[in-house]
Amino acid sequence: MEVKARAPGKIILAGEHAVVHGSTAVAAAIDLYTYVTIRFPLQSAENNDRLTLQLKDISLEFSWSLDRLKEAIPYDSSTLCRSTPSSCSDETLKSIAVLIEEQNLPKEKIWLSSGISTFLWLYTRIIGFKSATVVINSELPYGSGLGSSAALCVALTAALLASSISNKNHGNGWSSLDETNLELLNKWAFEGEKIIHGKPSGIDNTVSAYGNMIKFCSGEIIRLQSNMPLRMLITNTRVGRNTKALVAGVSQRAVRHPDAMNSVFNAVDSISKELAAIIQSKDETSVTEKEESIKELMEMNQGLLQSMGVSHGSIETVIQTTVKHKLVSKLTGAGGGGCVLTLLPTGTVVDKVVEELESSGFQCFTASIGGNGAQICF
Numbered sequence: 001m002e003v004k005a006r007a008p009g010k011i012i013l014a015g016e017h018a019v020v021h022g023s024t025a026v027a028a029a030i031d032l033y034t035y036v037t038i039r040f041p042l043q044s045a046e047n048n049d050r051l052t053l054q055l056k057d058i059s060l061e062f063s064w065s066l067d068r069l070k071e072a073i074p075y076d077s078s079t080l081c082r083s084t085p086s087s088c089s090d091e092t093l094k095s096i097a098v099l100i101e102e103q104n105l106p107k108e109k110i111w112l113s114s115g116i117s118t119f120l121w122l123y124t125r126i127i128g129f130k131s132a133t134v135v136i137n138s139e140l141p142y143g144s145g146l147g148s149s150a151a152l153c154v155a156l157t158a159a160l161l162a163s164s165i166s167n168k169n170h171g172n173g174w175s176s177l178d179e180t181n182l183e184l185l186n187k188w189a190f191e192g193e194k195i196i197h198g199k200p201s202g203i204d205n206t207v208s209a210y211g212n213m214i215k216f217c218s219g220e221i222i223r224l225q226s227n228m229p230l231r232m233l234i235t236n237t238r239v240g241r242n243t244k245a246l247v248a249g250v251s252q253r254a255v256r257h258p259d260a261m262n263s264v265f266n267a268v269d270s271i272s273k274e275l276a277a278i279i280q281s282k283d284e285t286s287v288t289e290k291e292e293s294i295k296e297l298m299e300m301n302q303g304l305l306q307s308m309g310v311s312h313g314s315i316e317t318v319i320q321t322t323v324k325h326k327l328v329s330k331l332t333g334a335g336g337g338g339c340v341l342t343l344l345p346t347g348t349v350v351d352k353v354v355e356e357l358e359s360s361g362f363q364c365f366t367a368s369i370g371g372n373g374a375q376i377c378f
């Protein structure tokens with residue numbers, strides 16, 4: 001039997017980092033996906049006592065015997081419960097780390113270990129110690145602010161939950177999950193994100209699961225209906241960074257300067273709420289006026305992200321380059337490098353700015369905003 005799932009990456013239009021501290025943020029799905037295929041062997045097949053993970057886009061394969069997994073990951077049948085998401089304890093995470101060390105992950109790929117830990121934990125917790133080959137393929141750049149970690153957690157959980165759905169609709173292409181399964185999927189994916197982000201807000205897994213555009217605050221999800229065209233250029237600075245470390249850095253700054261940082265988080269909250277209102281507004285305001293307001297809000301948000309300490313020289317270079325073309329940019333996701341968003345008001349011709357950014361070694365692309373969330377296929 002084979003099940004497939006896919007989940008999109010995302011951009012954050014406003015509110016990253018502050019959202020971890022209870023502010024509002026606005027995010028949208030993009031049409032770049034992480035795909036997960038799970039193949040279960042026949043009972044009679046050889047090798048039906050192993051769990052194999054293939055990371056297709058980076059040509060790596062890992063394999064564990066089920067006995068070794070059972071030995072290392074604490075298990076009793078009462079803790080295996082697909083319908084009650086639970087957190088991975090520090091102790092279990094340590095045992096999982098040993099399972100990954102045994103696979104001799106190349107040193108330059110050590111950043112993958114949190115993703116593989118999440119895989120092992122979600123897999124064993126949701127469907128137990130069952131033999132399979134899991135193939136993962138991603139169109140998203142890793143660790144670049146486009147939510148690769150959340151797309152992994154959401155796509156994997158969707159495939160795991162789909163494997164136990166009884167009324168499978170074979171051969172009908174991609175289909176969405178029903179509301180109950182979507183809620184369950186989002187909770188499990190959040191538990192997975194905790195392993196990768198440390199202290200996630202939940203916005204990345206939520207927008208990847210539900211798709212479209214959302215306003216998110218302290219776990220509350222409001223689905224937004226955009227009433228204006230919204231085009232963004234995405235520039236990957238190609239500077240690698242790690243969301244967990246950046247989120248922890250902002251929290252440490254907030255401990256050192258609680259009043260100042262609270263004011264920053266409050267300002268971001270207002271920016272996100274205003275941005276969401278503009279995007280949804282059906283009033284007479286012209287698109288040009290709305291775009292002018294969004295530009296200003298993005299500029300203010302970037303200033304506040306810089307004051308949180310999550311900008312980077314490469315991000316500043318992108319901002320300065322786009323300003324020369326009268327365009328406004330802000331970082332997206334955790335910052336520290338990664339990707340930058342540039343608003344493309346109606347009628348903008350991007351060729352010149354793209355040429356200049358790419359000649360500095362950056363990678364530019366556009367993605368369609370506000371599309372599908374998690375989907376499954378049999």
Ligand SMILES: Nc1ncnc2c1ncn2[C@@H]1O[C@H](COP(=O)(O)OP(=O)(O)OP(=O)(O)O)[C@@H](O)[C@H]1O
Pocket residue numbers: 034055111112113114115116136137138141142143144145146147148149150152196197204241242243244332333334335
């Ligand atoms: N397809 C994948 N396979 C295995 N691990 C993955 C995959 N995608 C992401 N990861 C894990 O997630 C980590 C990157 O997550 P991180 O949160 O730092 O960045 P991001 O999610 O791309 O950006 P942001 O959180 O800012 O949106 C990788 O180092 C890896 O451990």
Ligand SMILES: C[C@@](O)(CCO)CC(=O)[O-]
Pocket residue numbers: 012015016017018019020145147197199200201202203204243247332333334
């Ligand atoms: C930086 C952050 O706010 C967004 C990362 O895409 C972290 C999170 O919300 O989990």
Ligand SMILES: [Mg+2]
Pocket residue numbers: 147148149150196197204243
């Ligand atoms: Mg992430």
